[in-house]
Amino acid sequence: MEYANIENRTLSQNDIDQLTNMMKSEALPHVRNRAHAILLLFEDRKRFDEVAKILRVHTNTVRNWAERWVAEGIDGLYDLEGRGAKPLFSREEENIILECLEKEPRSLRKLAEEVEKRTGKKAHVETLRKILKKHGKVWKRQRKIPKGKPDEEERERTKSDLEELRSMACEGEFDLYYFDESGLSLDPYVPYAWQDIGRDGTLGIPASRSKRINILGFMNSTGDKLAAFEQEGSVNSDVVIDIMDRANASKNI
Numbered sequence: 658m659e660y661a662n663i664e665n666r667t668l669s670q671n672d673i674d675q676l677t678n679m680m681k682s683e684a685l686p687h688v689r690n691r692a693h694a695i696l697l698l699f700e701d702r703k704r705f706d707e708v709a710k711i712l713r714v715h716t717n718t719v720r721n722w723a724e725r726w727v728a729e730g731i732d733g734l735y736d737l738e739g740r741g742a743k744p745l746f747s748r749e750e751e752n753i754i755l756e757c758l759e760k761e762p763r764s765l766r767k768l769a770e771e772v773e774k775r776t777g778k779k780a781h782v783e784t785l786r787k788i789l790k791k792h793g794k795v796w797k798r799q800r801k802i803p804k805g806k807p808d809e810e811e812r813e814r815t816k817s818d819l820e821e822l823r824s825m826a827c828e829g830e831f832d833l834y835y836f837d838e839s840g841l842s843l844d845p846y847v848p849y850a851w852q853d854i855g856r857d858g859t860l861g862i863p864a865s866r867s868k869r870i871n872i873l874g875f876m877n878s879t880g881d882k883l884a885a886f887e888q889e890g891s892v893n894s895d896v897v898i899d900i901m902d903r904a905n906a907s908k909n910i
Contacts, residue, residue, distance in 0.1 A: 666727055668699045675731065690714075691722045691734040698723055750776050751788055758789065762850035794851045826878055833878045836901075838892060840871040873900050 668676070679692040690712055697703045697711065698719070705723070709716040725733030746754065757771040765782040773779050826833035871892050874885035884904045888896055 666699055668696075673700060679731075679734070685735075687736075688734050691726075694719055694722050695726050695734070699726075745778060745780055745784060746776070746788065750778070751792070754785065754788055755792060758794070758851055762852065765851075789851050793853055795853070796850070797852055823878065834875045834882075835878070836873070836875050838871055838873045840869045842869040873897070875904050 673696065676692045676696050680689050680696065683689045683692065694708050694712060697708045698705070703711075705716045705719045708719045712719070722734070727733075753775050754768070754772050757768055757775060760771060761767045765785050768785055769780055769782055772785070822833055825831065869890065871888040871890075872885055873888060873892070873896075874883060876883045884907060886900050886903060888900070
């Protein structure tokens with residue numbers, strides 16, 4: 658057993674009853690956790706690391722709780738005035754953290770680096786995670802924002818023109834093909850980021866500098882003919898015209 662100088666410590670029935678009551682009804686959550694830890698250690702005879710895993714704390718934290726219990730009993734489960742770790746960041750510095758978050762909401766590691774530059778304090782990502790949650794932030798999916806909304810009148814006119822083209826193609830006046838483009842890059846299509854809880858709408862994200870491989874293709878209206886072309890880098894009107902010329906010359910459409 659991994660109990661060092663307290664391995665022979667046992668609990669009386671009164672201890673068990675009192676700790677069980679504290680674990681279930683104590684108002685302070687950290688005291689409930691400590692009471693639970695003592696029961697696991699001295700009643701269930703679990704190891705420090707096992708209790709740490711159950712309660713999601715560090716093994717040394719559990720060891721400290723056990724030592725205080727042995728030395729002080731029930732009183733050792735409570736924090737005396739002035740006892741306990743002081744906050745790493747002041748309120749002003751927490752506001753700086755939120756400012757840094759606006760620059761990079763997708764990575765706590767990058768946030769930690771920016772916070773260290775601004776405050777001179779190095780923080781673990783879990784510390785930053787707790788601060789963000791305290792300020793009403795939540796880790797959720799982002800959506801990319803289009804540059805603008807289509808004009809409704811133009812949209813309806815385009816739908817009407819497309820229906821007319823489909824009708825003419827069905828009558829054999831010409832072959833109708835659809836053209837579209839897609840691409841691959843290291844920038845995630847649907848990334849996650851820290852955002853306000855209950856946020857309406859979308860959160861803008863900065864463009865990625867990752868190299869993009871574009872695929873441009875033509876497909877006929879029945880879906881049995883496809884011509885696809887690869888283009889590395891940006892796509893402009895000259896590229897599209899060149900792709901159309903190559904597709905026409907290839908006799909694939």
